[in-house]
Amino acid sequence: xxxxxxxxxxxxxxxxxxxxxxxxxxxxxxxxxxxxxxxxxxxxxxxxxxxxxxxxxxxxxxxxxxxxxxxxxxxxxxxxxxxxxxxxxxxxxxxxxxxxxxxxxxxxxxxxxxxxxxxxxxxxxxxxxxxxxxxxxxxxxxxxxxxxxxxxxxxxxxxxxxxxxxxxxxxxxxxxxxxxxxxxxxxxxxxxxxxxxxxxxxxxxxxxxxxxxxxxxxxxxxxxxxxxxxxxxxxxxxxxxxxxxxxxxxxxxxxxxxxxxxxxxxxxxxxxxxxxxxxxxxxxxxxxxxxxxxxxxxxxxxxxxxxxxxxxxxxxxxxxxxxxxxxxxxxxxxxxxxxxxxxxxxxxxxxxxxxxxxxxxxxxxxxxxxxxxxxxxxxxxxxxxxxxxxxxxxxxxxxxxxxxxxxxxxxxxxxxxxxxxxxxxxxxxxxx
Ligand SMILES: [Mn+2]
Numbered sequence: 001x002x003x004x005x006x007x008x009x010x011x012x013x014x015x016x017x018x019x020x021x022x023x024x025x026x027x028x029x030x031x032x033x034x035x036x037x038x039x040x041x042x043x044x045x046x047x048x049x050x051x052x053x054x055x056x057x058x059x060x061x062x063x064x065x066x067x068x069x070x071x072x073x074x075x076x077x078x079x080x081x082x083x084x085x086x087x088x089x090x091x092x093x094x095x096x097x098x099x100x101x102x103x104x105x106x107x108x109x110x111x112x113x114x115x116x117x118x119x120x121x122x123x124x125x126x127x128x129x130x131x132x133x134x135x136x137x138x139x140x141x142x143x144x145x146x147x148x149x150x151x152x153x154x155x156x157x158x159x160x161x162x163x164x165x166x167x168x169x170x171x172x173x174x175x176x177x178x179x180x181x182x183x184x185x186x187x188x189x190x191x192x193x194x195x196x197x198x199x200x201x202x203x204x205x206x207x208x209x210x211x212x213x214x215x216x217x218x219x220x221x222x223x224x225x226x227x228x229x230x231x232x233x234x235x236x237x238x239x240x241x242x243x244x245x246x247x248x249x250x251x252x253x254x255x256x257x258x259x260x261x262x263x264x265x266x267x268x269x270x271x272x273x274x275x276x277x278x279x280x281x282x283x284x285x286x287x288x289x290x291x292x293x294x295x296x297x298x299x300x301x302x303x304x305x306x307x308x309x310x311x312x313x314x315x316x317x318x319x320x321x322x323x324x325x326x327x328x329x330x331x332x333x334x335x336x337x338x339x340x341x342x343x344x345x346x347x348x349x350x351x352x353x354x355x356x357x358x359x360x361x362x363x364x365x366x367x368x369x370x371x372x373x374x375x376x377x378x379x380x381x382x383x384x385x386x387x388x389x390x391x392x393x394x395x396x397x398x399x400x401x402x403x404x405x406x407x408x409x410x411x412x413x414x415x416x417x418x419x420x421x422x423x424x425x426x427x428x429x430x431x432x
Contacts, residue, residue: 063330185228252280
């Protein structure tokens with residue numbers, strides 16, 4: 001089956017043809033530089049072409065804050081249009097072949113039809129995301145005071161049932177993982193008994209786990225605060241690890257870069273969880289103050305690189321290590337398609353730089369307690385300009401050497417503005 005293309009392939013080919021000579025010479029120069037360090041640029045480029053990160057279905061609409069949302073013309077109005085936009089991101093950037101669906105925001109009425117629609121566009125479905133942090137339409141009981149850890153069993157059962165429905169839907173879509181994030185917590189000291197709430201959470205999450213198909217995993221996402229502002233039930237990697245360990249072998253911890261206190265050493269958390277087989281996945285974004293959901297690599301690209309330093313190291317020691325990667329961002333002032341193309345490339349860039357770290361030298365400096373040269377070994381890889389590798393990876397995968405330029409030249413969003421008149425009841429998705 002040939003993949004249905006979203007952007008005119010001739011336009012991409014014409015733009016690539018104009019850029020190819022410059023790319024060839026920059027790629028050759030970088031190749032020579034890497035060869036002097038004993039590295040093969042084509043082997044690195046090959047690994048870059050296999051890098052994949054999922055797109056969140058809620059990331060295709062314009063995001064916002066609790067103050068306002070400023071949608072632009074042509075944003076997707078339903079899950080099919082979101083998947084179409086994902087196909088644009090992937091066609092141009094060639095790093096995002098999967099979609100992670102949020103239920104119920106993007107519940108398909110006909111899962112088989114949606115699965116085929118995605119497949120025709122070269123996409124598949126990654127981890128499913130449940131939602132028990134909002135009340136849904138016609139929902140019997142409220143999540144105002146929690147869901148999986150609620151003091152009332154009937155509310156907990158309702159939240160468990162929702163998660164099982166999400167699993168069932170995911171099976172029909174070809175997914176193999178469920179990500180669970182709850183907003184449960186408290187706003188006042190004394191409002192909630194910590195250990196009783198945690199015990200109730202463990203019972204509920206175990207009930208969900210018991211409904212997992214054998215080849216599925218469950219990812220627990222922790223978050224230090226918000227919407228609860230005093231305490232959250234799964235507030236950090238410690239609680240997440242305790243829960244995942246208690247619940248079962250295929251229950252893992254998911255790290256969202258924005259869900260920690262400022263200045264927390266996230267790369268160390270990555271290492272700790274992986275060492276004990278409990279790192280299941282990642283939500284990439286960036287932040288300045290809190291859970292800002294800014295574009296990956298826009299604020300602290302060095303941190304992103306340090307995270308990938310750990311991830312690459314883990315993969316070398318655990319060949320079966322295959323965490324779920326997803327962009328989890330809110331695009332408040334940019335075209336979401338552009339932000340997602342750019343962000344996927346930033347994450348891919350951090351990965352490629354981490355592949356270029358001289359690990360033998362690093363180990364020697366670590367064992368020899370040469371702090372200056374150890375950090376210098378990391379910096380040597382971080383300071384490399386690997387843009388030619390990213391561009392060549394896209395070119396060799398039939399993507400665009402300059403995907404943002406190609407997207408803008410295509411007029412896709414302008415056409416969507418005509419094809420997708422805004423609906424009055426457009427959802428507030430994107431504010432997460
Ligand atoms: Mn997240």
